Amino acid sequence: MKAVQFTTYGNPERVLDVREVEKPIPKNHEVLVKVRATAINDYDWSLVRGKPHLYRLMFGLFRPKVKIPGMELAGMVDAVGSDVTKFTVGEAVFGDISEYGFGTFAEYICVDATALIKKPENLSFEEATAVPHAFCLALQALRDLGKLKKGQKILINGGGGGVGYLAVQLAKLEDCEVTGVDSGEKLEQMKAIGFDFVVDYEKTNFTKRGETYDLILDCKTNQYPWSYLRALSPNGKYVTIGGKPGSLIQMLFFGKLQSLFSSKKLQIVSLKPNKDLDYFLELYTQKKIQVLIDGPYLLENTPRLLQYFGEGKHRGKVVVRLEHIK
Structure with a gap:
């Protein structure tokens, strides 16, 4: 073979x-x-x-x-x-x-x-x-850790990849306002799939824009943990699905430390492979996700x-x- x-x-x-x-x-x-x-x-x-x-x-x-x-x-x-x-x-x-x-x-x-x-x-x-991999990461990040709710203001960093495209659709099922961050050549297609707003990371650091979000899903983990806190609303949640091991270890320890002093949360998905794929099949059959x-x-x-x-x-x-x- x-x-x-x-x-x-x-x-x-x-x-x-x-x-x-x-x-x-x-x-x-x-x-x-x-x-x-x-x-x-x-x-x-x-x-x-x-x-x-x-x-x-x-x-x-x-x-x-x-x-x-x-x-x-x-x-x-x-x-x-x-x-x-x-x-x-x-x-x-x-x-x-x-x-x-x-x-x-x-x-x-x-x-x-x-x-x-x-x-x-x-x-x-x-x-x-x-x-399987992308949907389970998106669902476990948004629903299980992020506690996704209707009408929330959400940002997806790395929104133009496999996880981002499924995550925005899950968020839109809850009528959320979703901003996607990725490189400039992907932005038009991201709008077409459902992002309300898009940000070119090569031109703008979303953590310094002054905008805050109820939930941030990070597919990149390419900034310091405290940077994300600036972009979270009070009681906001940040969830990362992966990145370099050093960045994730830093996120793990800082997240536990800052939770002692703040209601904002920094969390890391521990993937459960293939969990809830029946839910995806249900959405797909109902033409609610592509x-x-x-x-x-x-x-x-x-x-x-x-x-x-x-x-x-x-x-x-x-x-x-x-x-x-x-």
Whole structure:
């Protein structure tokens, strides 16, 4: 089978190659999935580069333990282990497998059956792979930690990416006023998807505009924690879904400290993979939410696409379609 592999850390376009590798065999609790589509995420960018270096404690200190990136998929069940009763051969499935590792940038993958859910017919493979990680981050940030309420004033930093496009739609379901922050070339498309206001971060620091928000969802975490407090209204909540480990550690400690003196909250999402995907399917069926895809592209383009993703040029979720479905 074909797979995107690397054996040393570095620039994705230099270290990633599409290679022929052995097709895996499922263990008793696993499902063998014929991958129809996969998507690119921050963890893939960090894994391949081995940066920030703190991640090498998980990925491999000098060389990567995992050789095939990718943590989201949509595909068909090709075989099941002896203990699997949840799925049968020929069923369409999708999911975020990050709880169990990587490996979706390949034609086939064996994954624990609990990492997958059934894909309905009305959701394409390309749309399905774009949903699990981004939707769960958006929902858990806005609803579970942010306590999203009707009519709130919300800001999404990094609004032009996969999480941002789903988050704005969730916020608009509650009639919120939503401002999105991203680079200038993405702003018009962000308005089209539902943002009421947009800010070009290359020209304006949103924490210094004098505007305050009831809830800030941060997809970047690229400023000091105390900067965000300026942009929060009284009792406002700031929730980040990720960023560099150093920034997140700083946010964690500062958030706990400032909560002793202020009603404003600084919080970090601890993702529960695939939780509440049934809610997404409900919204999708009711045509209350749509999926924005950058692509789909072919597997052979993955090295270039990962660099493209890392440079923040993508709009929505970068999706790769496997060649065998042509």
